Amino acid sequence: MRVTAALAQGDLSQRIEGEYPGIFGETQRGVNTTVETLRETVDEIRAVVEAAAQGRFEQRLQTQGKQGVFLQIAQGLNQLSGLVSAGLEDVARVLQAMAERDLTQRITTEHGGVFGRLRDDTHATLEATREMVQRIEESTLSIHAAARELSVGNLDLSRRTEQQAGSLEQTAARMDELNGTVRQTADNARHCQTLSQGANAAAQRCGELVRRTVATMGEIQSGSSRIADITEVIDSIAFQTNILALNAAVEAARAGEQGKGFAVVAAEVRALAQRSATAAREIKTLIAESVERIGGGEQLVQQAGAAMDEVVTSFQRVSGLVGEIAQVSGTQNADVEEVARALAGLDAITQQNAALVEQSAAAAESLEQQAGELETVVGQFRLGNAQPVLTAPPRAPRLGVL
Template sequence: MTIAKRLYALILSVVLGLAALAGFGIYQMERVYTAASYATVNTVPSLLTLNDAFVPFAQMRTAVWQHMASKDAAGRAKLEAGIREARAAVGKALDQYEKEDVTDEQDRALLAADRAVLLRYDEVRDKVLALSKAGELDAARDLLVQNQPIIKELVDALAAHHRYNANLAAKGAADGAAAAASARWIAIALSLAVTALVASMGLLLARRIAASLADAIGVARTIADGDLSVQVRATSNDEVGQLMQAMADMSASLVRIVAEVRSGTDSISTASGEIASGNLDLSARTEQQAGSLEETASAMEELTATVRQNADNARQAQQMAISASDKAQRGGQVMGDVIRTMEAIDSASNKIADIIGVIDGIAFQTNILALNAAVEAARAGEQGRGFAVVATEVRNLAHRSAAAAKEIKVLISDSVEQVGQGGKLVQQAGAAMTEVVDTVRSVTDIVSEISAASVEQSTGIEEINRAITQMDEVTQQNAALVEEAAAASQSLQEQAARLAGVVGAFKLAQGQAGAAPRAPAAPRPAQHRATLKLVATRPAGQARKAAPAAADSGDWDVF
């Protein structure tokens, strides 16, 4: 059983013991409460109800004697009413007792005896009141004295009933006290039993855990001291047993690791020597490469200056071509304005010709009207002579206007013809100017392309120059790193020797030394090792090539 299950069992036993103790306590508390509440719920109300019956009975007895002593009829009537009320109160109290307070059959029998004696007393009381009312006081007194045993019997019955309920209350109190005492002793016994059970189980569990942990601590200290030959065995399936098994696995892993480290220290020492030799060779070749890169960088600077000057010349040519294109475009716009102006002049000339035609028509109509006016004036004779003169003058004026309009029409026709010829010439000049603008624009585009290509060439050459400069810097850094790597290789040899000494501190059992140390690899030529290092330092995006079996110095020239 695991430690967790044992702890669970211990906790469960505690919980069950406490639950049993709590359950018993609750049960005993219910018993005590029942016994204590019996007096409150049953006995006390019964005693109060009997008292409610006894008090009116005593009042009724007193009223009977007062009735016999009274001389006043009104006073007797009042006493009789009081006697009836008292009798009703007694009956009501007994009815309430029967309805609410009867405990058992004995209680019911006592109640029946009370009522039987009360009925007998009622007969004697009624006879005494009748004799007292009739004035026969001596007879009434003698009758009352003779029936005193009945009164005493009723008083005794009520007293016995009262004592019965008082005994029930005392019995309930005694039962409550007994239940409390019993609960106290049983609770003490259960507490002691639970405590003893939990203490015994806890001590056994603690001793078992302490012993197992002591074994585990001893094994851990042995391993910490470097003794890996200790045999670790798990003797149980609990958590401590699992811990021991884990320590056994850890010891086996440490044995395997120490054996592998021992076998690898010699290989590390040999490899570090080879690395140091290769780094020295790589350092010399890297310095040679740095010199070549410096010469290349100088040549690229001169080429960059030449390309930059060509780019400046192309830029100036582009600006001149753009200026010529702008001027040609402005000339084209002016020619367009001239064409539109000539077209407007042509349109105005046509309109003037139309107006001259209208004037000619008006002159012709005026001539006809003047002729008609002259005819009418001739018919009028002497009276129309002045009108005829006016008509003649108007006709002459119309002839002159028509002649002038014809001359103007001829001139306007000539002008329109000449304007049309000028417009055609202007249109031809505009078309030629448009061709010139298109040609200049094409030249400008070509020059712009040449300028852009020159700028791109300049930029590319500058980037190449920066790249070569960076390669030069990186090569110088590589040379420094190679020297550092050589120093690190020497330090690695020293660390390998120190590691071998540290691993030798572990003690292994026979047969646990692991595989024999591997023989160091045969030294390879320095150039071949350098080629391998070259491939390893190339960027990941470049294609990797397998190193040849016998490399020569040509690989370093490619680098």
């Protein structure tokens, strides 16, 4: 009773002591053998459980020498350990392959229960990881290609920006030269305007002098006409004096000796009258010639006055045109200076754009390099794709510094 009570409480250390004859002896040996077999079996089970608790599932119960329920327990525990070990080894094998970036491994053994769910979950994890890595690989190739295109585009943009900066610099230099030329032209136009205004004033003064000359020539012509009239009077007086002297000579001849002295005087008076008449005719001829010349001179002076009026009008027009040229030149000078300032601003903006392009090119190159590194990392995974892995495009040439 003591041994069976201890056995009921899980104590396998108790034995039936002493020697008993007959059936009691057989019972003693049977109980002690059963307790010993239970103890050995429990010790083996404890060793297997402790090994399993440490993650070692290769330990098994001995089946040799066991029979009945003990054999069934040993075989059942061994089968359980084998199933657990096989399931965990399959999972470990797949996880080891995943650690080595091999996503093609699968659990081919059929498992039930929790190991079946573990197999299904492992396969789902593998498939999700494979799809994720495949998408990452495709995205990496797309990023790599886009980064390469961006690098090529930045290289072309950098070259164009550099050419544009050079063109703007040359244009700015030419605009500076043009600005100087236009400024000089404006100064010359203002100087010409001043000279034109002076010439216009001088022409107006000349026109006034010509008009005065025309008036004076008219007065001279009027005076010459009056002198001609006076000369005609003198000629008439000389004619009358000549007639009177002739009459006096006739009367003196009639008087005889008494009229000789009077005849001499009459002859002298007649001679003076004739000389006066001759002088008057000569003066009349000269005055007529002078009047004719004065008339021609007056016509010339009038023509000169008309020409001078035209000159004055032309000078006024020229002065107005020069003034307009000076005004337009001033406006053009301001416009050219504004264009020069705008070109300077464009040149500064172009330089900033060149710096931004260089930074963008460096960023694109860094992106391309990182995409290549990511592609290298992703390329280490074995996905088991039916299609070959896409090949990354060649790297773009390095962008030079502007």
